Amino acid sequence: xxxxxxxxxxxxxxxTVEPRTLLVQFLRETxxxxxxxxxxxxxxxxxxxxxxxxxxxxxxxxxxxxCEGANVTTIxxxxxxxxxxxxxxxxREHHGLQCGFCTPGMIMSAVDLVKxxxxxxxxxIRHWLEGNLCRCTGYHxxxxxxxxxxxxxxxxx
Amino acid sequence: xxxxxxxxxxSLADAAARAANEDAKILAGGMTLIPTLKQRLAxxxxxxxxxxxxxxxxxxxxxxxxxxxxxxxxxxxxxxxxVRSTIPALADLAGMIGDPAVRHRGTIGGSIANADPAADYxxxxxGLGATVITNQRQIPGDDFFTGLFETALEPGEIITxxxxxxxxxxxxxxxxxxxxxxxxxxxxxxxxxxGVRVAVTGAGPSVFRQKExxxxxxxxxxxxxxxxxxxxxxxxxxxxxxxxEYRAHLVGVMARRAVEKCG
Numbered sequence: 001x002x003x004x005x006x007x008x009x010x011x012x013x014x015x016t017v018e019p020r021t022l023l024v025q026f027l028r029e030t031x032x033x034x035x036x037x038x039x040x041x042x043x044x045x046x047x048x049x050x051x052x053x054x055x056x057x058x059x060x061x062x063x064x065x066x067c068e069g070a071n072v073t074t075i076x077x078x079x080x081x082x083x084x085x086x087x088x089x090x091x092r093e094h095h096g097l098q099c100g101f102c103t104p105g106m107i108m109s110a111v112d113l114v115k116x117x118x119x120x121x122x123x124x125i126r127h128w129l130e131g132n133l134c135r136c137t138g139y140h141x142x143x144x145x146x147x148x149x150x151x152x153x154x155x156x157x
Numbered sequence: 158x159x160x161x162x163x164x165x166x167x168s169l170a171d172a173a174a175r176a177a178n179e180d181a182k183i184l185a186g187g188m189t190l191i192p193t194l195k196q197r198l199a200x201x202x203x204x205x206x207x208x209x210x211x212x213x214x215x216x217x218x219x220x221x222x223x224x225x226x227x228x229x230x231x232x233x234x235x236x237x238x239x240v241r242s243t244i245p246a247l248a249d250l251a252g253m254i255g256d257p258a259v260r261h262r263g264t265i266g267g268s269i270a271n272a273d274p275a276a277d278y279x280x281x282x283x284g285l286g287a288t289v290i291t292n293q294r295q296i297p298g299d300d301f302f303t304g305l306f307e308t309a310l311e312p313g314e315i316i317t318x319x320x321x322x323x324x325x326x327x328x329x330x331x332x333x334x335x336x337x338x339x340x341x342x343x344x345x346x347x348x349x350x351x352g353v354r355v356a357v358t359g360a361g362p363s364v365f366r367q368k369e370x371x372x373x374x375x376x377x378x379x380x381x382x383x384x385x386x387x388x389x390x391x392x393x394x395x396x397x398x399x400x401x402e403y404r405a406h407l408v409g410v411m412a413r414r415a416v417e418k419c420g
Contacts, residue, residue, distance in 0.1 A: 002163065019163035043192050046258060055261040061191045065163050066206060130338065131256025
């Protein structure tokens with residue numbers, strides 16, 4: 001079986017995987033990083049979104065072996081010790097979640113949006129979240145949280 | 158997924174040699190292939206990942222044409238200043254595919270090689286009269302799509318780039334499936350050096366040109382002239398999302414909106 005090496009949340013990691021192992025399986029089962037969720041497992045819901053080399057990607061739709069040498073950030077890699085990332089803090093402050101299952105993917109997508117578009121409008125936020133589904137339909141507070149998180153990320157710079 | 162071997166060749170020649178094995182499958186962005194494998198709808202012995210071949214990536218200008226490498230991602234086409242300034246409708250189309258995470262992986266070569274009847278890129282390839290460049294030859298866009306998930310590609314033939322000539326005016330309008338963002342019907346209209354082109358995706362088993370609309374728009378490029386052109390529902394797709402009759406109706410609506418958008 002091939003060995004795959006990548007950087008996850010700043011740490012170099014490697015593991016022996018079958019070629020058919022998905023990145024999300026490698027993260028959850030090999031590395032024990034269970035913050036990245038498997039929702040639909042059909043590339044639609046976005047609960048599994050992680051950052052790969054600067055772009056948000058659905059980790060259920062990429063093989064671990066395709067990520068050889070990549071730099072991956074998961075929800076576990078956002079906080080600075082006990083200090084939440086401004087987007088995480090904004091989700092908490094604005095109650096941008098109901099059951100919380102979609103939240104890791106929502107936050108990872110939101111951070112990528114703000115990186116590319118530091119002052120998104122409400123419409124741009126909703127458009128960007130097309131690939132992130134909330135089965136509780138809690139979108140209003142998610143959008144409010146991202147608006148606030150974007151401001152907080154801007155202020156931190 | 159069934160088990161498979163994984164190879165990531167560094168050169169096109171190596172990839173082509175491996176692709177000659179008919180049990181192997183080429184992996185581009187994987188946005189269709191990986192879900193297909195997960196559903197056990199395909200059982201390749203080997204995946205040949207094109208992600209390690211640098212020459213397949215990037216966007217360049219050749220003369221007046223825009224040449225997009227096969228492994229260029231939708232997000233890169235949507236964000237390209239070169240595409241935006243030369244063929245804005247193409248950048249718009251790329252930005253409407255799937256969702257942001259899908260656009261960060263999906264590629265133009267993968268999209269057209271797969272030839273999904275509801276994919277967006279086929280409408281641009283046919284609508285702009287593009288040329289598909291492979292490791293063996295150049296295929297006119299009009300001859301590339303041959304049926305449902307069928308193309309003119311031979312076994313072992315690999316798309317390296319797509320060459321798009323500029324258009325005087327062009328626009329793409331699609332009626333999206335709200336869940337998948339695939340086109341229930343998408344229409345690409347362009348005024349090109351070779352005349353007006355109207356390419357329809359999503360409606361039939363494969364992208365097609367609406368020649369009656371092309372003829373009418375060649376005389377007068379305005380939405381009114383195609384108001385009375387009737388698209389027949391015969392042979393169009395019918396599924397839980399839309400009947401053939403509804404798709405036929407949408408072809409007219411999307412075509413008129415695209416002409417309007419051309420301004």
